[in-house]
Amino acid sequence: MRKYELIAPCHFGLESVLKREITDLGYDVSSVEDGKVSFIGDEEAIARANIGLRTAERILIKIGSFTAVTYDELFEATKALDWENYIPKDGRFNVVKAASIKSKLFSPSDIQSIMKKAMVERLKSVYNIEWFEETGFDYPVRVTLMKDTVTIGLDTTGVSLHKRGYRKLVSKAPIAENLAAALIMLTPWKKDRILVDPFCGSGTIPIEAALMAANIAPGINREFSAMDWENIVAGKVWKDAFDEARDEVNMPSDCDIQGYDIDNAMIETARANARLAGVDKLIHFQTRDVKDLSHAGRYGFIITNPPYGERLEDKENVSKIYAALAERYKALKDWSMFMITSYEGAEEAMRLKADKNRKIYNGMLKTYYYSFMGKKPEKR
Ligand SMILES: C[S@@+](CC[C@H](N)C(=O)[O-])C[C@H]1O[C@@H](n2cnc3c(N)ncnc32)[C@H](O)[C@@H]1O
Numbered sequence: 001m002r003k004y005e006l007i008a009p010c011h012f013g014l015e016s017v018l019k020r021e022i023t024d025l026g027y028d029v030s031s032v033e034d035g036k037v038s039f040i041g042d043e044e045a046i047a048r049a050n051i052g053l054r055t056a057e058r059i060l061i062k063i064g065s066f067t068a069v070t071y072d073e074l075f076e077a078t079k080a081l082d083w084e085n086y087i088p089k090d091g092r093f094n095v096v097k098a099a100s101i102k103s104k105l106f107s108p109s110d111i112q113s114i115m116k117k118a119m120v121e122r123l124k125s126v127y128n129i130e131w132f133e134e135t136g137f138d139y140p141v142r143v144t145l146m147k148d149t150v151t152i153g154l155d156t157t158g159v160s161l162h163k164r165g166y167r168k169l170v171s172k173a174p175i176a177e178n179l180a181a182a183l184i185m186l187t188p189w190k191k192d193r194i195l196v197d198p199f200c201g202s203g204t205i206p207i208e209a210a211l212m213a214a215n216i217a218p219g220i221n222r223e224f225s226a227m228d229w230e231n232i233v234a235g236k237v238w239k240d241a242f243d244e245a246r247d248e249v250n251m252p253s254d255c256d257i258q259g260y261d262i263d264n265a266m267i268e269t270a271r272a273n274a275r276l277a278g279v280d281k282l283i284h285f286q287t288r289d290v291k292d293l294s295h296a297g298r299y300g301f302i303i304t305n306p307p308y309g310e311r312l313e314d315k316e317n318v319s320k321i322y323a324a325l326a327e328r329y330k331a332l333k334d335w336s337m338f339m340i341t342s343y344e345g346a347e348e349a350m351r352l353k354a355d356k357n358r359k360i361y362n363g364m365l366k367t368y369y370y371s372f373m374g375k376k377p378e379k380r
Contacts, residue, residue, distance in 0.1 A: 001042035006049065007153050008056040009036045013360035014182045018055045021185075025052055038062065043233040046156050046226055047241035051219040054181035054208070056161050060142060060153025061086070061232075068150050069104040071114050077150070078118035084126040086154055088231050090136030093119060095143055096155070103145035111143060115152075137228035156233070158225035164211075165222040166277035169269040170202045175305045175340070177218070179362060180204040183369060184212065184303055186358070187338050188376075191255050194300030198290045198325065200259030203270025203283070205303055210279035213255050217245035252282070256297065260288035290321060293328035295335075299377045302329060302337040309343050319349040326350035329372070336374040342367045 006027075010018045012035045019029050019037050025048060027039045037056075041049065049059045064081040068074040087093050095115045098108040105111055119141075124130065140155040162178040175183075184205065189195055191213035197205040211218060220242070226233045261267050264287045274280040290306075306325060309318025322343070329337050329352075339346070342365050347353060354370035361367070 003040055003042055005030055005038055005062040006041050007036055007038045007060040007062050009058060010056055011179055011361060014055055017182045017185050021053050021055055043237050046233050047238050050157055050224045051241050051245050052217045054218050055178050058155055058157035058161055060155055063152045063154055065151045067148050069148050074105060075114050075118045078115045079122045083119050083122050087139045088136060089127050090133060091139045092134040092136060093139045096140040097142045100145040103148045105145055138225055156224060156226035164218045167202060167273050169272055174202050175204050177204055177208060180208040183340055184209050187301060187303060189301045191252055194256040194297045196258045196295060196300060196302050197304045198260045198293050199304050199306045200261050200270055201266050203259050203273050206257050206259035206283045207274050207277050207279060209257050210282040213252050213282060214279060215248050215250045220245045255282055257283045259283060259285045262289045291324040295332060298333045300335045305340050308341055318343060319345060322346055322349035326352050334375040337372040340367050340369045
């Protein structure tokens with residue numbers, strides 16, 4: 001099978017989690033850079049990574065990388081790439097996204113149109129035709145320019161991987177599914193331990209935890225752009241990868257995952273989303289104010305995304321919410337707490353100092369992931 005270098009972009013700050021996931025899936029990581037992890041794999045890897053990776057944003061086949069500081073250089077180097085090995089005669093091809101950081105070439109629309117022209121020129125000479133009807137399947141191309149280094153990828157995913165397909169309804173400030181999964185993976189939580197999200201909104205954190213507990217692959221119920229590409233990933237390869245994911249599902253007989261929110265409509269939404277994800281039986285959702293948070297169990301985990309209080313009128317209320325959370329947390333016996341927020345006053349409002357504090361970019365928003373470590377259960 002043909003080997004490719006595959007690029008998996010992710011949230012800035014979560015590269016180490018994604019790297020571990022890729023290694024666990026059985027692939028060799030070739031590089032880790034800010035916001036992306038690259039690895040080596042064949043067509044089977046393309047299917048398995050799309051279906052199985054919880055923290056990646058998408059999977060790109062790396063078509064090439066070069067330096068360009070003028071549009072002529074960009075054109076010539078793009079034209080020199082072996083596009084015919086990826087795009088068939090009737091394929092529809094466009095540079096759907098161009099991102100430029102600290103580079104001389106910075107206009108996305110100019111980069112996109114110059115590259116399209118270069119691809120057309122290349123394919124014209126190979127296929128010996130003057131005009132491309134583009135009546136076939138989509139082959140979306142993505143390019144990033146970082147300090148004048150151009151990296152070109154063919155997008156095997158399509159709709160971003162954080163869209164698992166279960167979240168038809170969202171809260172006002174939902175957290176992306178792949179970020180929620182990464183937050184859980186950054187903790188020592190395992191399915192035999194208690195997990196509570198007291199600000200669960202549309203249920204993303206409890207649902208992602210339940211998917212992990214049942215070993216349900218995040219992409220098991222969705223489609224990917226490379227499913228149309230018989231020339232790159234054969235249909236049988238996709239079928240085998242989906243069969244493998246279905247075989248690995250293992251619903252736990254008991255687990256304690258709970259989601260609370262003060263807003264009853266949110267709890268209804270979370271329940272509907274959990275049903276769509278096929279994990280409603282694994283999660284207990286309930287309308288509850290954080291000031292009433294309690295649990296009789298020991299060694300549990302709070303993993304949560306409280307309100308950030310970005311609007312001025314929310315500021316005072318928000319510090320009270322963090323204080324209530326801290327008070328209830330202290331009453332829980334031997335629990336650990338993990339909390340993502342952009343609210344700078346979180347530790348002060350809680351009168352608690354985190355053991356660890358990790359910077360994570362949620363899109364353009366700088367957030368902190370605070371860890372408060374509780375006791376480990378004694379070994380039996
Ligand atoms: C940032 S959102 C959580 C979003 C969630 N992670 C998701 O993916 O949908 C914060 C949530 O806290 C809830 N909330 C606000 N004040 C609360 C309180 N006092 N007790 C419990 N929940 C509260 C809001 O209703 C909102 O759904």
